[in-house]
Amino acid sequence: MRLATRANGAPDGELIVVSEDGARAVAVGGRWLSLLQALGDWSAAEVDLRNLATRLAAGQGEPIDPGSLRAPLPRSWQWLDGSAFQTHADLMQVAFQTDSIRSDKPLMYQGLSDRFYGPFDPVPFRSEADGIDFEGEFGVIVDAVPMGTNAAEAMSYIRLIVQINDWSLRNLAVAEMKTGFGWIQAKPPCSMAPFAVTPDSLGAAWHDGRVCLDLVIDWNEKRFGSANGREMGFGFHELVAHAAATRDLVAGTIIGSGTVANADYAKVGSSCIAERRAIEVIADGRPGTGFMAFGDRVRIQAQMPNGEQPFGAIAQKVVPISR
């Protein structure tokens, strides 16, 4: 089942169920005006949503206007982003010239969740000098998870899977990281691809709490990377359990994988510019690629083996803020 959120003037938008080809949709309405509301009573909502999905499969529904699509969750109460790909961690250590992080637990920070940009929104930044970078990721949206839930139990709380661009300002990141407090200025709002999907809809590509799909990234219409999500060092269920160790997780909590990265980056490329720069440092002693400029475009979409794009595409342009 695919879900999306259509702009309707309300802060949380309007929940719609989307056909499996991403072309048609029906509005949900009733008790489930928004996805956040549906997540608050998922077992009841899911019955209604799957009924609508069945009607869509039978040919009902209206064509989708892509321009009306927002992030599936335009805001939520909690966004916890992991860094579960070891290759990303290793390369960022080179990029940031920092010591290796020693931890037997997943790496995770809490980021801003009051706004997720829609898939086609222009994304405003104050300055190119901050080092504007994309980070292609997968994420899960969970139901309410009680404190102390273990990893095996956590799997059953994963309701939806999403695709995220975790925008990052690299030239602000190292100084914040060195305080130990995590990132505030280096992590502006993220963007989300239009469709949130249930785990079953990914078939075999959802395996051991990992999204085993290539995440295809184009920067200014040029292929930049197509790393696969299967190399997560911790599965999403382990990230959920880590997050829930000392807190209840509120329904609608979004948990990110961190930048998708593969050991064979020479072949598949990268999901963020900072990694490519680190690879250049390793090869040439210095980075050769700059960060994004105003007007630059990035396109991110995961691909099924048959070419289908379950989350749709993020396709955005970087622009200066206007005050």
Next chain:
Amino acid sequence: MRLATRANGAPDGELIVVSEDGARAVAVGGRWLSLLQALGDWSAAEVDLRNLATRLAAGQGEPIDPGSLRAPLPRSWQWLDGSAFQTHADLMQVAFQTDSIRSDKPLMYQGLSDRFYGPFDPVPFRSEADGIDFEGEFGVIVDAVPMGTNAAEAMSYIRLIVQINDWSLRNLAVAEMKTGFGWIQAKPPCSMAPFAVTPDSLGAAWHDGRVCLDLVIDWNEKRFGSANGREMGFGFHELVAHAAATRDLVAGTIIGSGTVANADYAKVGSSCIAERRAIEVIADGRPGTGFMAFGDRVRIQAQMPNGEQPFGAIAQKVVPISR
């Protein structure tokens, strides 16, 4: 003006305006069912709320049932906690045996905001072995703040002032801090004192973006500290500007001062146990005070020079989680 939130079964509770002596209240209702709603359109809401405050001052209203009071914001979209007291930073460096943090910017992390415990709620933890500690703080609640707002401008976006207990699990904190990602497991939900007050209601005690009041803390009915808020190295307006450098702040964002601490801690004591332990390390080479045990109680209230308590008191007991 004092505001509070009464339990009514809804997630955000019911907004009430409270008399200056904290004894009586009127429900607001209408467009401003909750404080979060009022903050979303503050210029309109404030007129209505001040009218009710005038009627309270004239003797209207009903007695408050303290047991019905929740946190003024039982949840919000964003909680950013600073660490603005240099004495706290210096002592935590001793407590955590970490290097001095070099930063010319305020220290700040993003914590969970989907739940703030009410002032009298028992607070559940999984284990005493995690090192349960209180942290007495002040905080501000801001209106929507545009990205790039400077410190001078930021002052005018501060709508309300609150008093917070930032519960911390010290034995999980150092390992998380060393990752550079900030705290997840070490920072469970905070608690809030019952009353949120407008800056004008503090009179001269609100000065240069600082709450110049003693924060009186009792641990198991024994005086633990009474540090004053005036020694913040950065004022709240500077913390707001720091947070808004690369993001718009959503209305209802709560920004914390970090643990209130004074250079003359020998006289005024501390606002968290970790600091007292650091002071013991400096004096005796090792900490003598343990962290909290299940059943322990903490009471936190700021006091005006005339003895009034503008935020009311946080009075809580630490309990084990029940699953």
